Amino acid sequence: MGPHPGWDSASTSPPLSVGIGWSICLGFGAVFSLFTTLLVWLEGRYSGTKQSSEHFNTAGRTVKTGLIAAVVCSQWTWAATLLQSSNVAWLYGVSGPFWYGAGAAVQILLFGILSIEIKRKAPHAHTVCEIIRARWGPTAHKVFLSFCLLTNMLVTSMLLLGGAATIEAMTGLNVYVAAFLIPLGIIVYTFADGLAATFLSNYLHTIILHAVLLVFIVAVYLYPLPGGRSQLGSVSQVYDRLLRLNAYTVEECAARNFLDDTGSVAGCGPVPGNKAGSSLTMFSQGGIMFAVINLVGNFGTVFVDQAYWQAAIAARPSAAVRGYLLGGLAWFAIPFALATSLGLASLALELPLTAAQANAGLVPVASAVELLGTGGGVLMLLMVFMAVTSCGSAELIAVSSLLTYDVYKTYLRPGASGAELLKVSRWCVVAFGLTMGGLAALLEIAGLALGYLYLLMGVLVGSAVFPIATSLLWRKTSAHGAMAGAVGGMLVAIAAWLGTAAAFAEKGGPVLTLETTGASVPMLVGNVTALLVSMGVTSGHSLLWPEDCDWSTTRTLQEIGSVTDMQAGEVALREGEEEAPRLQAETEGEMAVEMDPKRLRAAKTFVLKWGCFFSLLMLVLWPLLSLPAGAPFSFSYFSLWVWVGIIWGFLSSIIITVMPLRESKAAIEQVLVGTWADLRRVGKGKGGGEWRRKGGNEREGGGENTVTEAPTAQVTPRALVLIQQ
Numbered sequence: 273m274g275p276h277p278g279w280d281s282a283s284t285s286p287p288l289s290v291g292i293g294w295s296i297c298l299g300f301g302a303v304f305s306l307f308t309t310l311l312v313w314l315e316g317r318y319s320g321t322k323q324s325s326e327h328f329n330t331a332g333r334t335v336k337t338g339l340i341a342a343v344v345c346s347q348w349t350w351a352a353t354l355l356q357s358s359n360v361a362w363l364y365g366v367s368g369p370f371w372y373g374a375g376a377a378v379q380i381l382l383f384g385i386l387s388i389e390i391k392r393k394a395p396h397a398h399t400v401c402e403i404i405r406a407r408w409g410p411t412a413h414k415v416f417l418s419f420c421l422l423t424n425m426l427v428t429s430m431l432l433l434g435g436a437a438t439i440e441a442m443t444g445l446n447v448y449v450a451a452f453l454i455p456l457g458i459i460v461y462t463f464a465d466g467l468a469a470t471f472l473s474n475y476l477h478t479i480i481l482h483a484v485l486l487v488f489i490v491a492v493y494l495y496p497l498p499g500g501r502s503q504l505g506s507v508s509q510v511y512d513r514l515l516r517l518n519a520y521t522v523e524e525c526a527a528r529n530f531l532d533d534t535g536s537v538a539g540c541g542p543v544p545g546n547k548a549g550s551s552l553t554m555f556s557q558g559g560i561m562f563a564v565i566n567l568v569g570n571f572g573t574v575f576v577d578q579a580y581w582q583a584a585i586a587a588r589p590s591a592a593v594r595g596y597l598l599g600g601l602a603w604f605a606i607p608f609a610l611a612t613s614l615g616l617a618s619l620a621l622e623l624p625l626t627a628a629q630a631n632a633g634l635v636p637v638a639s640a641v642e643l644l645g646t647g648g649g650v651l652m653l654l655m656v657f658m659a660v661t662s663c664g665s666a667e668l669i670a671v672s673s674l675l676t677y678d679v680y681k682t683y684l685r686p687g688a689s690g691a692e693l694l695k696v697s698r699w700c701v702v703a704f705g706l707t708m709g710g711l712a713a714l715l716e717i718a719g720l721a722l723g724y725l726y727l728l729m730g731v732l733v734g735s736a737v738f739p740i741a742t743s744l745l746w747r748k749t750s751a752h753g754a755m756a757g758a759v760g761g762m763l764v765a766i767a768a769w770l771g772t773a774a775a776f777a778e779k780g781g782p783v784l785t786l787e788t789t790g791a792s793v794p795m796l797v798g799n800v801t802a803l804l805v806s807m808g809v810t811s812g813h814s815l816l817w818p819e820d821c822d823w824s825t826t827r828t829l830q831e832i833g834s835v836t837d838m839q840a841g842e843v844a845l846r847e848g849e850e851e852a853p854r855l856q857a858e859t860e861g862e863m864a865v866e867m868d869p870k871r872l873r874a875a876k877t878f879v880l881k882w883g884c885f886f887s888l889l890m891l892v893l894w895p896l897l898s899l900p901a902g903a904p905f906s907f908s909y910f911s912l913w914v915w916v917g918i919i920w921g922f923l924s925s926i927i928i929t930v931m932p933l934r935e936s937k938a939a940i941e942q943v944l945v946g947t948w949a950d951l952r953r954v955g956k957g958k959g960g961g962e963w964r965r966k967g968g969n970e971r972e973g974g975g976e977n978t979v980t981e982a983p984t985a986q987v988t989p990r991a992l993v994l995i996q997q
Contacts, residue, residue, distance in 0.1 A: 286440075287637075293439050293444065298453060300654070305456075306460075311472055312461065316465070328467065328468075329697060333587075335586045335588065336932070337598065337931070340591045340596070343474045343599070344380055345478055346474035346477050346662045347474060347583065349663070350434070350663055351431055352633075352722055355637075356633060358614050358636040359631065360615070364551075364556045365546060365551030366905070367563075368615065369611035371563035372608070375566035376570045376603075377601070377890060378600075379571050379573075379600075380600030381596065381597060381887055382883050384592065385883060386744055386745070389876070390585060392869075393826050394744070394829055396829045399677050400420065400578060401413055402677060403826050406828070409751060411755070416758065417674065419576055420578050421674060423572065424577065424674070426732065430725045431667070432455070432664065433716055433722060435450070436709075437722065438656045439653065442649055442652070448716070451708075451712040454664065455708045458664050461473060462701050462705070466669055469665075470666055470669050474666065479929050480655075481606065481658050482606075482921075482924070482929065485606060485610055485921055489922075491643050491644060492616075492643070493507055493510065493918060501645070502642050503643065507915075510620045511552070511911075513619075515904065517619055517622060518541065518542055530624050538630075539623075543558075545557035545558045548904065550904035552903065553903030553905065558792065568803050570729075571737045572729055575736075575740055589871070590875065593875045593879045596883075601924065605925075608917050615636065621643075623638045636652060668704060671704045672698075675704075676696050676700055721786075727795040728795070730802055731765050732762065732766075733802075734765065735758050735802040735805065738757060742814075746814070747822070747823075749810065749814045749821070751819070752813060753809065753811075753817070757805070757807070758806060765802035765805065768797050768798055772797040772798070776791060
């Protein structure tokens with residue numbers, strides 16, 4: 273038996289075969305897509321859920337806390353979350369994973385405030401741009417629709433670019449081929465059931481992501497797993513190796529092949545900008561700079577992304593509050609625990625990565641292959657594929673909703689029926705799904721790396737954050753102030769970004785290149801400028817020429833064809849026996865209670881208190897409490913740091929996995945009972961039962977149409993009798 277496979281940065285061959293790349297993109301993608309579609313079909317058949325434009329784009333607005341938390345956690349887990357979080361660990365040490373997690377979890381925690389404001393002030397909205405139009409009119413609507421679509425395009429292309437580049441680096445599958453293959457499976461189940469299918473797939477993705485996360489945590493800190501060339505398996509191993517690495521001289525690093533493409537040392541010796549040159553400290557200039565860029569930039573990718581508004585719209589009021597809090601806290605464990613494991617492991621194992629390889633997101637890949645061999649590479653590849661498809665499906669339905677409600681219904685066919693909108697939504701899913709790969713290909717051709725795009729997002733869309741947030745939070749915000757703040761803030765930010773890059777460029781060298789514009793200082797200036805200028809312009813104009821909004825126009829936004837077509841005369845019948853849908857009645861009763869204005873105000877108070885508390889904890893209290901530990905951390909303090917990540921990772925995995933199942937216990941039982949009843953009937957030669965709907969009209973908007981979709985079953989007492997026979 274030969275030696276176990278490990279990471280070789282100098283090798284021109286990928287660590288995995290190209291067949292594995294094809295298997296993941298096509299084979300696993302197809303199986304997962306069909307499995308998700310089957311689950312969606314079963315849920316629709318036995319729960320009495322009718323497909324409509326409302327259900328397709330809002331999932332009925334009754335999604336519970338556990339699923340919302342899982343969805344938020346899944347949607348916010350980009351390929352960058354897995355890849356770049358370990359890159360900043362490689363660059364800055366322990367501060368990198370913390371600032372990546374804290375700087376991007378805060379936005380989710382605070383978005384919970386907006387999620388409850390939607391229920392209070394725009395309970396029937398489909399998109400954030402609908403709210404903008406209802407409050408500020410068509411001109412503002414077009415401005416912010418452009419920002420939202422730009423955000424979705426950038427996020428989608430960045431997701432696919434990161435995933436496709438990783439697949440190419442690990443398997444050799446061409447990056448352009450991978451970029452076009454990945455979305456295919458997403459299109460199938462999103463086309464079938466829209467947002468509900470996206471949520472279900474996100475939950476399944478989250479389970480897989482957390483399971484793989486736990487494997488890597490165990491391999492690095494708890495128990496040495498077989499399969500790779502090297503092993504760790506304990507906190508002390510990692511600690512001792514990091515101390516040794518930071519103590520190497522330049523000559524010792526060069527002797528161990530830690531040389532960058534330019535001939536300089538990378539990933540070895542004292543860490544530049546860190547106190548005492550240690551990887552084991554929160555005193556890190558580079559870490560602090562990244563923290564600010566990460567914090568400011570990610571407000572844009574949450575508050576201006578329709579995908580997060582869509583989850584808030586789909587949630588019941590209680591779920592909107594607790595779901596975002598739980599989702600944000602659970603998500604923090606992924607970059608923090610994963611990068612503290614694989615990111616620091618790459619340093620502890622002394623893997624000779626170049627800066628270009630690290631910036632391309634190969635730090636966790638190298639650690640996984642070195643520790644677990646081919647199996648580790650497959651797990652990492654699967655993790656990245658899950659992250660890309662999960663976020664990709666969310667972006668797919670988000671763009672579909674914007675094009676359907678804010679373009680087609682608003683400007684092309686204002687009188688469109690629900691059935692027509694459902695058809696448009698589905699074709700938008702197909703159209704955008706097939707063009708997603710092209711967006712990623714354009715960025716690859718332009719030579720834009722994942723890390724570059726991640727930092728650039730805030731420069732381009734960060735100026736829209738404050739105006740969009742205040743559309744629901746501040747009655748005085750003026751339409752002209754909001755537009756001037758968004759557009760002006762972006763233009764000033766771009767100018768500040770490029771101007772700073774030119775000022776910091778080396779004399780005599782090129783002024784504006786990917787290297788100079790992608791440096792930390794220009795990105796920091798651009799991100800901060802976008803947010804601050806927008807806040808100043810919007811606030812100043814609104815204070816001088818305030819509006820007095822009571823949100824009456826946003827409250828009048830209406831659901832489309834939902835009440836009449838989805839509820840009236842929709843009781844499922846079996847062999848002539850009528851039974852009212854118990855679960856639907858219970859849900860409607862609970863929703864009526866939760867939409868009570870007093871309960872909504874209490875929910876807002878709750879999310880304000882806890883959202884601000886956890887934000888303060890992550891951004892202020894935790895970093896301050898870590899400063900007395902100095903540089904480097906003592907072994908006992910590093911052990912505490914690591915165990916916080918381990919416990920957080922295990923608890924979040926359990927909560928995200930178990931809570932949605934507990935909340936959906938009745939619905940799961942309903943599906944299982946109905947499925948078993950049909951199987952028993954088929955076994956007795958009676959077929960699957962004769963199903964029909966009372967009323968005979970299945971289509972939204974009326975008409976003389978017969979039922980053409982798959983019939984929907986409702987489990988009745990008679991079905992229970994059949995099971996017992």
